Amino acid sequence: xxxxxAGAAELDITPWLGIAIAGYFIPRKAEDIHDPLRAxxxxxxxxxxxxxxxxxxxxxxxxxxxxxIRAQVAEATDIAADCVMVTCTHTHxxxxxxxxxxxxxxxxxVQWMIRRAADAVRIAELRLQPARLATGRGELHGVCFCRRWxxxxxxVRMNPEPGDPDIVExxxxxDPTVGLLYVEDSAGQPLAVxxxxxxHFVGTDNGRHISADYFGHFADAIRRILGPACQPMLMNxxxxxxxxxxxxxxxxxxxxxxGKRVAAALAAEVVRIIATITPTAEAxxxxxxxxxALPRKxxxxxxxxxxxxxxxxxxxxxMEGRFSYVVGQPIPANLVVERYAKGCRKLYExxxxxxxxxxxxxRIGDSGWVALPGExxxxxxxxxxxxxxxxxxxxxxxANDYLGYIPTDHALQHEGGYETWATPRNAVGVGAETIxxxxxxxxxxxxxxxxxxxx
Numbered sequence: 001x002x003x004x005x006a007g008a009a010e011l012d013i014t015p016w017l018g019i020a021i022a023g024y025f026i027p028r029k030a031e032d033i034h035d036p037l038r039a040x041x042x043x044x045x046x047x048x049x050x051x052x053x054x055x056x057x058x059x060x061x062x063x064x065x066x067x068x069i070r071a072q073v074a075e076a077t078d079i080a081a082d083c084v085m086v087t088c089t090h091t092h093x094x095x096x097x098x099x100x101x102x103x104x105x106x107x108x109x110v111q112w113m114i115r116r117a118a119d120a121v122r123i124a125e126l127r128l129q130p131a132r133l134a135t136g137r138g139e140l141h142g143v144c145f146c147r148r149w150x151x152x153x154x155x156v157r158m159n160p161e162p163g164d165p166d167i168v169e170x171x172x173x174x175d176p177t178v179g180l181l182y183v184e185d186s187a188g189q190p191l192a193v194x195x196x197x198x199x200h201f202v203g204t205d206n207g208r209h210i211s212a213d214y215f216g217h218f219a220d221a222i223r224r225i226l227g228p229a230c231q232p233m234l235m236n237x238x239x240x241x242x243x244x245x246x247x248x249x250x251x252x253x254x255x256x257x258x259g260k261r262v263a264a265a266l267a268a269e270v271v272r273i274i275a276t277i278t279p280t281a282e283a284x285x286x287x288x289x290x291x292x293a294l295p296r297k298x299x300x301x302x303x304x305x306x307x308x309x310x311x312x313x314x315x316x317x318x319m320e321g322r323f324s325y326v327v328g329q330p331i332p333a334n335l336v337v338e339r340y341a342k343g344c345r346k347l348y349e350x351x352x353x354x355x356x357x358x359x360x361x362x363r364i365g366d367s368g369w370v371a372l373p374g375e376x377x378x379x380x381x382x383x384x385x386x387x388x389x390x391x392x393x394x395x396x397x398x399a400n401d402y403l404g405y406i407p408t409d410h411a412l413q414h415e416g417g418y419e420t421w422a423t424p425r426n427a428v429g430v431g432a433e434t435i436x437x438x439x440x441x442x443x444x445x446x447x448x449x450x451x452x453x454x455x
Contacts, residue, residue, distance in 0.1 A: 002047025007127030008231035020104035023092030060402030072118035132279035135367035146170035162250035179394030198237025217263035238381030283365035288446035293354035328416030343423035363447035371399030
C-alpha cells in the first residue's frame with residue numbers, strides 16, 4: 001500500500017452587501033458582514049484513489065451547481081467528478097443560492113462561488129504531501145435538541161415557547177455523535193480536522209449580517225487549539241428536526257454568544273477524540289455513488305382549488321388541515337399565501353414526478369461517510385449507521401443537492417408540522433426514507449468490497 005498523501009485549503013466566498021439572504025420567512029438583504037464565509041477542501045490520495053471533500057458555508061446548494069463544481073474540479077485536477085463530495089453547513093446568514101430560477105438567487109455570485117469552490121480543491125491537490133490520518137467517534141450532549149414536540153392536545157409543534165405547560169415530550173431522539181477525521185503531516189503537525197455533527201444551526205445576533213454561524217466559531221476554536229496551519233472543517237449531520245433550542249430551559253442564550261459556547265464544546269470533544277486515536281500513513285480510500293428517484297409529494301385538484309381561493313383572498317387560512325397533505329397543526333395564516341398556496345399550484349403542475357437524487361459514500365480507512373441530499377431526519381441517519389458494515393459510519397446531510405426536509409414516513413403521515421408541509425422546495429414525499437436507507441446500504445457495501453478502491 002502506498003504512502004497516504006493529503007492536502008487542504010480554504011478560500012473566501014463571502015458575498016457582497018445587498019445580496020439576498022436565505023433561511024427566513026421574510027426577505028432580507030445583507031447589510032453588514034460579521035465574519036467571512038469559506039469554501040474548504042480536503043484532498044486525500046492513497047496511491048490508487050483520490051478523494052475530495054468540500055464544505056461550503058451556505059444554507060444549501062442545488063444539484064446543478066454541485067455538478068458544476070465537480071466538472072470544474074475534474075477538468076483541472078486528477079480527481080474524478082464522482083470522487084468529489086460537496087456539503088453545506090446550513091448557515092442561515094448566507095446568500096440565497098439554492099435553485100436556479102429563484103427570484104432571490106444572484107447568479108453572478110453563484111458562478112463566482114462555484115469557481116472558488118473548485119479552486120479550493122485545486123489548491124488542496126497542489127498541497128498534497130505525505131500524511132497520516134485517523135478516524136474517531138465521540139459524543140456531545142446537552143447541545144442538540146429535537147425541535148418537534150408532542151403537545152397535550154396530541155399535535156406536534158416546532159419550537160414551542162419555553163416553559164409551555166402543554167409540552168409533553170420530543171417526537172424523536174437526537175444523535176449526539178461527533179464524527180472525526182484527523183489528518184497530520186509526516187512530522188506530526190495537524191494538517192486538517194474534519195468533524196461531523198448533527199445540529200441545524202445556532203443563530204446570530206443580526207439576521208441581516210453575513211455570518212458562518214457556529215461553524216465559523218468552531219473553525220476559530222480549532223485553530224486556537226491546534227494552530228493556524230490546521231484546516232478546520234465541520235460537516236452537518238442528520239439534523240432535519242434538530243436545533244439548539246431547549247424549550248424546557250427558559251434561560252437559554254442566543255446569538256453569537258451561544259454559538260461560541262457550542263463551538264467551544266464541540267472543539268473540546270474533537271480534541272479529546274484526537275488524544276485517543278493513532279494516525280497511520282496507510283488508509284484505503286474508496287468512493288461509490290448511486291443515482292435514485294425519490295417520490296414527490298402529491299397535491300390534489302381540491303388542494304389547488306383551495307389554493308386559488310386563498311390567493312384570491314376569499315379564504316385566508318386553510319385551518320383544520322384542509323390541504324390534503326396537512327396533518328396535525330394547521331399552517332399559520334401569515335405564511336399560507338406566499339409560501340404554501342402559490343407553491344401548491346407549482347407542485348400540482350409537476351403531477352408527482354419523481355425527484356432525481358444521489359446517495360454517495362466514501363470509505364476512508366475503517367470509516368464510512370455517507371452523503372444525503374437534504375435536511376435529513378435523525379432516525380434515517382441512525383438506521384443507516386445501524387446497518388453499516390463499518391463500525392465508524394457518519395451520515396452527512398445537505399450534501400450534493402438540496403431537496404428540503406426529508407422526514408420519516410411516520411412524520412409525514414401521522415405527525416405533520418412545518419417540516420412536512422409541501423412546497424416546490426420541500427417536495428420529497430412518503431417512501432423516501434426506505435429508498436435512502438437501502439441506497440446507503442448498497443453504496444457502503446460497494447466501498448467495503450475487496451475491490452472497492454476507485455481509480
